[in-house]
Amino acid sequence: MTTLTQSLRAAAAFVGLCLLLPAAAAEPESCPGLIALREALFSWAAMRQDEVGLTFVGHATFMIETPQGVRIATDYNDGTRPPITPDVATMNKAHSTHFSYHPDSGIKHVLRGWNPAGGPAYHDLTVEDVRIRNVSTNIRSFGGATEYDGNSIFVFETAQLCIAHLGHLHHTLTPEHLKKLGRIDVLLVPVDGGYTLETFDMMEVLRAINAPLMIPMHFFGPSTLNRFLDSAREHFAVEFSNTAAITLSRATMPKSPKILVLPGH
Template sequence: MRRLAQCLTMAAAFVGVCLGLPAGAEEEACPGLVASRDTLFSRAALHQDEVGLTFVGHATFLIETPQGVRIATDYNDGTHPPVTPDVATMNKAHSTHFSSRPDSAIKHVLRGWNPAGGPAIHDLTVQDVRIHNVSTNIRSSGGATEYDGNSIFVFEAAQLCIAHLGHLHHTLTPEHLKKLGRIDILLVPVDGGYTLETFDMMEVLRAINAPLMIPMHFFGPPTLNRFLASAREHFPVEFSNTAAVTLSRATLPKSPKILVLPGH
């Protein structure tokens, strides 16, 4: 296990170097607002007010709670953590956001769409985490609207509310925002085309107004940099030197901020 942790830590550092963080990243390194974790994908001891978050890649994060519950977001056959999560959430837009044959050892598989039609409805408590969803629409391959094909999943643990926007294709209505409620950490697709155009995504970020926003779904530095150029007009941007961070209410920024984790 120690050898695996060391290899994963080295791999994370290698990814950061290969991707090439935007200019100035060294000067903007995260100044302790979110504490780095020593290893990735480990059941490292968390305090009761802490949640572990690791950016696995694309739209997949591993969320770990104080009682050891592991959640993988947008779990799919190509991008998933090298440990079996207790819960996997998925979305429909592309095969890079779901698996048709998820690991049978996963206790709870939550699809963000309802195969029978209508919105998916999830409200599940697993030990110390509550997971629920807010349904949104997606564009079909022909450009038509496919209603309720995506879910914004919300994870409540350790007095934190973490929202994953999934494959969001439109801005949010007051009803969406009311269902979401208070969001502390927002996981944001920032590709600017496959999901929501950057200008509209900024509207979503300002509407939710989460203290901490973490980009995902950006494929590489050029796409990320394009998003950050727009984001800096509204929010300060910081960079973490590891893909794994520890989150708590006590360390949330006082005003909305973007934190970039290594990966793509």
Template sequence: MVAIATPRCILSLFAALIAGLVPASAIERVQVTPAPEMNEGCPGLIASRPLRPIPAALASDQVRLTYAGHSTFLIESPKLVRIATDYNDYVRPPVLPDVVTMNHAHTTHYTDSPDPAIKHVLRGWAAEYGKPVRHDVQIRDVRVRNVPTNIRSYSGGTEMHGNSIFVFEVANLCIAHLGHLHHTLTQQQLNEIGRVDAVLVPVDGSYTLDMDGMLEVVTALKAPLMIPMHYFSVYTLNRFLDRAREKFAVEFSDTPSVVISKTTLPTAPRFLVLPGR
């Protein structure tokens, strides 16, 4: 019969062995069965567990941007307002947002069935076709407003006011999400957008605005920080970045999240690429 030893028993046997009281052969016959709490309490590989966001407090002048993928970012404010851009049924942030913005060029930019627990659902188009929609809401320490733009229709024409550029004013920063932008901006639209500290830019160069047009837009906006989105492959992303490098610096982040503040913005405009899906 083989003896089953607890961890405490093993320690006692080794102490006796060192003291010369127990022969070494006695140790060989002992099998160790971990205590139940050791089996239950020891976690597996981290990668085997679902990804969960780890909340970290933000200073009053900081904003966290996390790239979920495609055109969806999670924007978090110092007072814990969570915003998801171009909220849809395919790519979503890992937490339920308080506010979602949507555009309707394709179903990857909106959903017809947002979670009922979302307090503010801001659609970038009006219920009446061709009419502009206007949002200007304050949620704790975040102001969200929009500037309507046009999109190409499926018939090859133009849908007036079918897209919105959403502007988020938080922590003394202005962050603009260009949505599914299809044209360069008029001076009136630039005036409505106002000063921008960070801009989230679709860079596919085909479904949205072509590369030259998009570079014209970001040049006009003069944001210190530009973050690419809405690309479908590494090739598409690099094609845009190769063109952008002719005028701007390009930097890559190892993580999909970045915390920004007025004091940490680049001194010269640059693209920051966040990994996403």
């Protein structure tokens, strides 16, 4: 085959790919406002390699690191903190292990999952290559009454992934909650079985969201975790990671829903 023929075929293949791109861009995306989807089409080969870092720091705190280096700490608090100051910290108010009275002054964006003035909190901001938004839910007060809008499910959209942190969720989700969440690829799940939701109710939440990858958090040792996993195995595959830090990408999401346990608690 001549060099000219090879060049012509390569050019034809490139044109063919370009002709396909508008159709791909027009497809509906159930995760609202996915960051940089259009830009991804112009650097298709590079975007296939985009990865998001996820590290389980402990309790309900994860460090999320985006392709452009934005660091986010979930349920940031005064007792369990990542070793590096994040750019963004999200918090919830059910207990002091989910928020900080004195967040590090170096954090650029501190997002509280409740509104101190009353009513639901509302967050929807873009930091570099990540969009961060919340879906408000309720919590139980110490006396057992319902405290409306005391918790937020935070959703992080980056590298064509939608990662949701359920926070200190105290009830199952309504169709309206699920609609606001949209498509979720990675779900960070409290599995204590009582402080948040009973295991049976949490299974209902997991089946309703139907994320490809679910990662347990908010457990207090092996017995609590194993009680959750015994129930979860009736519905989902369960795997264990050797490390607390993993990389995520849209291309490597499981084909069917799976629970991945990271070391720590």
